[in-house]
Amino acid sequence: MSESLAVTTGDIVREAAALRRSLDAGFREEVVTSLYGEVERITRRAVQNSGSGPLELDQRIDRIVTSRLLGLPLMLGILAVVFWLTIVGANVPSQMLASAFFWFEDLAAGWFTQLGVPWWITGFVWHGVYRGLAWVISVMLPPMAIFFPLFTILEDLGYLPRVAFNLDYLFKRAGAHGKQALSMAMGFGCNAAGVIATRVIDSPRERLVAILTNNFVPCNGRFPTLIMLATVFVAASFSPAVAALVAAGSVVAIVLVGVMFTLVVSWVLSRTVLRGEASAFTLELPPYRRPAVARILYTSLIDRTLFVLWRAIVTAAPAGAVIWLLANISPGGVSLATRTATFLDPLGSAMGLDGVILLAYIIAIPANEIVVPTMLMVYMSQGMMTELVSLDGLRTLLVDEHGWTLLTAVNLMLFSLLHNPCATTIITIYKETLSAKWTAIGALMPLALGFVVTLLTAAVARAFFGF
Numbered sequence: 001m002s003e004s005l006a007v008t009t010g011d012i013v014r015e016a017a018a019l020r021r022s023l024d025a026g027f028r029e030e031v032v033t034s035l036y037g038e039v040e041r042i043t044r045r046a047v048q049n050s051g052s053g054p055l056e057l058d059q060r061i062d063r064i065v066t067s068r069l070l071g072l073p074l075m076l077g078i079l080a081v082v083f084w085l086t087i088v089g090a091n092v093p094s095q096m097l098a099s100a101f102f103w104f105e106d107l108a109a110g111w112f113t114q115l116g117v118p119w120w121i122t123g124f125v126w127h128g129v130y131r132g133l134a135w136v137i138s139v140m141l142p143p144m145a146i147f148f149p150l151f152t153i154l155e156d157l158g159y160l161p162r163v164a165f166n167l168d169y170l171f172k173r174a175g176a177h178g179k180q181a182l183s184m185a186m187g188f189g190c191n192a193a194g195v196i197a198t199r200v201i202d203s204p205r206e207r208l209v210a211i212l213t214n215n216f217v218p219c220n221g222r223f224p225t226l227i228m229l230a231t232v233f234v235a236a237s238f239s240p241a242v243a244a245l246v247a248a249g250s251v252v253a254i255v256l257v258g259v260m261f262t263l264v265v266s267w268v269l270s271r272t273v274l275r276g277e278a279s280a281f282t283l284e285l286p287p288y289r290r291p292a293v294a295r296i297l298y299t300s301l302i303d304r305t306l307f308v309l310w311r312a313i314v315t316a317a318p319a320g321a322v323i324w325l326l327a328n329i330s331p332g333g334v335s336l337a338t339r340t341a342t343f344l345d346p347l348g349s350a351m352g353l354d355g356v357i358l359l360a361y362i363i364a365i366p367a368n369e370i371v372v373p374t375m376l377m378v379y380m381s382q383g384m385m386t387e388l389v390s391l392d393g394l395r396t397l398l399v400d401e402h403g404w405t406l407l408t409a410v411n412l413m414l415f416s417l418l419h420n421p422c423a424t425t426i427i428t429i430y431k432e433t434l435s436a437k438w439t440a441i442g443a444l445m446p447l448a449l450g451f452v453v454t455l456l457t458a459a460v461a462r463a464f465f466g467f
Contacts, residue, residue: 058287062162066285071166078159080252082150083188086220087227087248090142097141101134124324127384132320132370135385136312139369143220144308147189148300156291160185165285174263175270177206180213184262187217188255190308191421192428194219199432205276208438209266211429215421215446216261218254221312221368225416226251228372232395233409258417261449308424315366315423320385323363323374327383337378351451352411352458352467354402361415366423371416407467411454418450 064070105126112122154160160182168178179201187194194214201207218226230250235243270276326337337359345355360374373385379402380386398404420443421429430439461467 061288062285065159065162066165071162075163075166076252078154079185079188079255080248082147082154083251083255084248085150086143086147087223089146093142093145094138097138098134101138102131105130105134120328123328123383124321128324129317129320131385132316132323132367133313135320135373136316136367136369137309139224140221140312140367141305141309143223144189144305145301147220148193148304149296151185151189152296152300152304153291156289156296158286158288161285170263171266174267175276176209176213176263176266177201177203180206180210180262180266183210183214184217184259187214187219189220189304191215191217191219191425193304193308195425195428195432205270205274208433209269209274211432212269212438212442212445213262213265215425215442216258216265216417218258218417219368219422221422222371222416223251224369225371226254226413228394229409229413232391232398233404233406236391236395254413254417257414261418265445265449312367312422312424315427316370319363319366319370323370323377323385324383326363327377335381338381341378350458351415351454352407352461353415353454354408356402357412357415361419364422365420368416368422405467407458407461410461411457414457415450415454418446418453420444420447420450 065074108130109122109126112126113119163185164178164181167181171178171180180198182200183194183197185194186197191214194217195211198207198210198214201210227247230247231243234250235247238246323337326340327335329336341355341359343355344358348354348356348358351358356375356378359378360371363374364371370385373387376382376387376397377385379397398408420426426439426443429442430436433439433442458467
């Protein structure tokens with residue numbers, strides 16, 4: 001009897017599997033629609049509604065926020081405002097933090113000198129390790145302290161589920177999950193936080209797709225490079241009255257390119273190594289509600305900002321030490337930094353860049369914030385990371401003295417968008433996946449894509465536009 005029952009059960013399972021393969025791709029959505037339609041019919045018969053002002057207001061707002069015509073433009077507008085507030089609001093506190101940190105650096109280095117400490121210990125500790133930490137904190141902390149609260153306000157208000165609703169059809173066509181839009185939004189603050197945010201996706205396959213593609217969203221550590229390029233090369237051709245708007249538009253354009261790469265790579269992954277159909281995404285839009293200030297402050301500043309900043313600090317200290325050593329160890333009178341940049345120059349030239357840029361990205365694996373100061377350090381033959389306050393001086397250094405062109409700026413923007421994630425994000429990928437294989441893919445796949453895209457862009461520009 002039990003054997004007969006086992007055979008019958010096996011037959012049922014096989015028949016169910018065969019029937020499942022014959023179902024249309026939209027079957028799950030049809031079932032969900034049918035269930036909700038039945039619920040609505042029962043509700044109309046059993047519940048008498050005397051009218052609800054807040055509910056009607058929510059519905060009126062959602063007609064605009066989730067509209068096919070206005071939903072995406074409104075989302076881009078809100079994103080642009082968040083970027084503008086983050087970038088503009090972070091400038092002053094970043095400068096104040098940097099001034100305070102570097103003032104203390106000079107003071108502490110002077111103390112070491114007065115005490116007779118060897119110059120190389122003073123340089124290694126204060127101009128290397130400490131300066132690397134100071135740079136990362138001063139560049140990274142203010143934008144995160146602004147972006148994450150703004151993001152949490154949108155989350156608490158109930159807007160983020162509407163973003164997922166608006167983008168669901170794009171991600172579904174790419175074989176991904178609509179909630180990936182939420183992890184992407186978090187990635188604008190920090191890709192490590194974006195990787196953690198993929199926990200909202202239930203499907204392991206779709207969560208892995210979101211983890212592997214989150215790096216294509218530029219984090220706040222990459223914005224200094226993008227803003228510098230947009231200001232020096234793009235906005236410089238326009239009048240001062242519109243230069244800021246043009247620079248902001250350039251940054252938004254590169255963000256949209258990143259979204260395009262996210263969708264394309266998600267589509268490729270979902271049809272190759274992570275093959276599978278997008279799972280059903282039943283999203284109930286919550287009512288709009290007043291944001292809770294205490295929750296916003298705790299979630300954005302403690303759970304997100306300080307958590308991500310601590311991981312960045314741990315990885316930035318070794319980077320500062322390596323930078324100082326490369327700049328100050330000079331066998332034969334030529335620093336290791338200059339020698340390494342010269343060695344990398346042929347590859348950099350083929351990519352439309354140069355060896356100094358590639359060296360800066362190798363050194364900056366722990367933290368993207370130190371890319372620009374590292375490049376300037378090598379270009380100016382300095383013994384520590386440095387920066388130029390004047391845009392005219394920066395343009396003279398890059399264009400007149402080191403031969404940067406529009407191709408250099410465009411390919412650096414692309415490489416900044418596509419290159420490997422920082423060490424903090426790589427560590428986070430491993431902690432979330434517990435897989436060395438997927439961590440390696442998450443680190444090397446964007447880097448390979450960055451090389452391919454810049455090599456092709458440089459080849460086309462030289463063949464057809466004479467660069």
